[in-house]
Amino acid sequence: MARKVVTEERVRWEVSLFAPYESPGIDGIFPALLQKELDILIEIIIKIFRACIAYGYTPVQWRTSRVVFVPKPGRMDYILVKSFRPISLMSFFLKTVERLVDRNVRDDILTRYPLHSNQHAYKAGKSTDSALHILVGRIEMALNNKEYALGVFLDIEGAFNNASPGSLLHVLSVRRVSSTIIQWIDSMLSSRIARVNSGDINMEVHLTK
Numbered sequence: 001m002a003r004k005v006v007t008e009e010r011v012r013w014e015v016s017l018f019a020p021y022e023s024p025g026i027d028g029i030f031p032a033l034l035q036k037e038l039d040i041l042i043e044i045i046i047k048i049f050r051a052c053i054a055y056g057y058t059p060v061q062w063r064t065s066r067v068v069f070v071p072k073p074g075r076m077d078y079i080l081v082k083s084f085r086p087i088s089l090m091s092f093f094l095k096t097v098e099r100l101v102d103r104n105v106r107d108d109i110l111t112r113y114p115l116h117s118n119q120h121a122y123k124a125g126k127s128t129d130s131a132l133h134i135l136v137g138r139i140e141m142a143l144n145n146k147e148y149a150l151g152v153f154l155d156i157e158g159a160f161n162n163a164s165p166g167s168l169l170h171v172l173s174v175r176r177v178s179s180t181i182i183q184w185i186d187s188m189l190s191s192r193i194a195r196v197n198s199g200d201i202n203m204e205v206h207l208t209k
Helices: 008-016 031-036 038-055 092-112 128-144 165-174 179-190
Strands: 064-071 084-089 193-198 201-206
Touching: 008 031, 008 038, 008 092, 031 038, 031 092, 038 092, 038 179, 092 179, 165 179
Parallel strands: 064 193
Antiparallel strands: 064 084, 193 201
16 A cells, blocks of 8 residues: 555655745755755655555654744734634655645545535535535526525534544545555544744644644
8 A cells, every 4th residue: 555655756746746945844854955856865755655654653753843823914912822823834754745645545535435526625626616606606596586595604613623533534434545544644643743932932732633
């Protein structure tokens, strides 16, 4: 499975998609460094990536994120936590492995077990724009036919923040994702570390969600 997920062609493709000078994680490695020296590093990188997936392990530096807090515009004050948006700067090695796993799920699993036709997230060619387009189309059709249009909207606050790794792993299992892939995702999600530096204050938090 690791050989299937990590191939030279896919590694080269995923690394090429990064903007060269995106902010790096704690390892300080910019995408440009990987892109310029990939011919030298490719064999070693492939071995490491395959080992990570096969053994369900992610190196500590890769799973440690450097978190910066960006103020949200238009807030009355910046006392509340929700007035800031946390941005996690992760290693581009980990991002590459994530993209390889993501591509395997999209190209293999979801072609055999597709998502619901009405879902717009995580589907190529669909987005919030396509969801809004369908909604507006239905409303316009009702108005043109002189009918009523009733809309019910549900917003789950902090949906991603409160989702447990166990719930995600269960869905992957139901979708018949490879146990090797599930093991790697489980290991990565359950061992993440967030590192924050603010002035003289340094903190490390082990993430559980």
